[in-house]
Amino acid sequence: MADKTDSFGEFTFSTEDVPSRDRLDVLREVIGRTITKLDVEPLTSEKFRIDMNLRALPGLGMAWAKTRTAMRTRRTRELLAQGNDDFVFEIALEGSVRVSQLGRETAYENGMTLVSNAEPKTSVCSPGATILAIALPAAVLAPMIVDLEAAMMSVISLESGPLRLLVDYLVAINNDLVTGTPELRKLIVSHVHDLAALVIGAKSDFADIARGRGVRAARFHKIKRDIAEHIGNRSLSIGAVAARQGISPSYIRKLFDAEGVTFSEFVLSQRIARAHRMLTDPRYAGRTISTIAFEAGFNDLSYFNRTFLRHYHATPSDVREAAKREK
Numbered sequence: 001m002a003d004k005t006d007s008f009g010e011f012t013f014s015t016e017d018v019p020s021r022d023r024l025d026v027l028r029e030v031i032g033r034t035i036t037k038l039d040v041e042p043l044t045s046e047k048f049r050i051d052m053n054l055r056a057l058p059g060l061g062m063a064w065a066k067t068r069t070a071m072r073t074r075r076t077r078e079l080l081a082q083g084n085d086d087f088v089f090e091i092a093l094e095g096s097v098r099v100s101q102l103g104r105e106t107a108y109e110n111g112m113t114l115v116s117n118a119e120p121k122t123s124v125c126s127p128g129a130t131i132l133a134i135a136l137p138a139a140v141l142a143p144m145i146v147d148l149e150a151a152m153m154s155v156i157s158l159e160s161g162p163l164r165l166l167v168d169y170l171v172a173i174n175n176d177l178v179t180g181t182p183e184l185r186k187l188i189v190s191h192v193h194d195l196a197a198l199v200i201g202a203k204s205d206f207a208d209i210a211r212g213r214g215v216r217a218a219r220f221h222k223i224k225r226d227i228a229e230h231i232g233n234r235s236l237s238i239g240a241v242a243a244r245q246g247i248s249p250s251y252i253r254k255l256f257d258a259e260g261v262t263f264s265e266f267v268l269s270q271r272i273a274r275a276h277r278m279l280t281d282p283r284y285a286g287r288t289i290s291t292i293a294f295e296a297g298f299n300d301l302s303y304f305n306r307t308f309l310r311h312y313h314a315t316p317s318d319v320r321e322a323a324k325r326e327k
Contacts, residue, residue: 027048041072058189063135065130070127084118087117089112094130101152102153108155111157114151194210274297279323292316
């Protein structure tokens with residue numbers, strides 16, 4: 001029997017896939033009341049549009065939503081009967097949000113506020129808003145926080161280092177949640193718990209753990225993404241990555257050392273992998289092997305050929321020809 005603690009669920013929805021006359025009913029009954037436990041109401045007479053991606057893991061719920069039209073969501077007392085007491089980070093990545101709960105109201109953009117699923121709540125999103133909602137169990141989050149009462153409904157800017165790190169981490173591990181092993185997903189969830197606690201004020205003992213676990217993992221993902229984005233730059237260096245990330249080269253070395261690989265070895269593996277993808281992609285069939293080598297970040301064609309052969313046990317020409325035969 002499958003271990004329920006390893007469960008993972010995903011649901012994607014776009015109003016564009018539903019006939020106009022049925023959109024609101026589907027959103028309210030199927031998604032609102034059944035999945036998100038929210039009542040949804042459009043605030044304009046224009047055609048209602050929203051795109052959503054929902055993911056659920058033990059200890060973590062995530063919802064990415066792009067609103068095309070202004071909308072109001074409400075967690076009513078009727079929907080509270082479901083018994084969910086998660087804390088939710090409502091993050092506005094684009095556009096603005098106005099939230100009301102516990103007799104308080106706050107409005108913000110490019111930031112977040114903390115709300116509770118155990119209390120009635122109303123949120124109003126502007127047209128074109130991009131919202132990321134992260135739900136965490138109260139039993140997990142509450143013991144980690146210094147002053148939960150003060151954290152509720154307070155606004156935290158996306159310029160805040162911990163919040164920016166949390167958002168960047170969730171973007172970076174997006175594919176890992178879908179394709180990763182149950183063990184990797186559990187690790188990701190624990191990292192999110194760490195980062196979330198730091199965002200709203202972790203107790204000192206939890207903060208120490210979070211900085212050594214969640215923050216470390218999030219920074220390492222950011223560094224690897226930075227390398228991937230600049231891999232074609234032949235002058236890519238650990239100093240350049242460190243400068244962009246606002247950390248020291250020695251810290252980056254320590255992160256890679258903990259993984260049993262050096263910065264240079266990782267960069268080389270990424271460049272070889274990029275060259276292999278280009279050689280097997282018909283879109284690059286008109287480019288010479290030397291051009292592909294240089295676009296992958298290599299300075300020397302002979303070194304590229306030797307390294308490629310050692311890594312794939314085939315020459316770049318052999319790999320390209322084999323890919324052509326498979327088409």
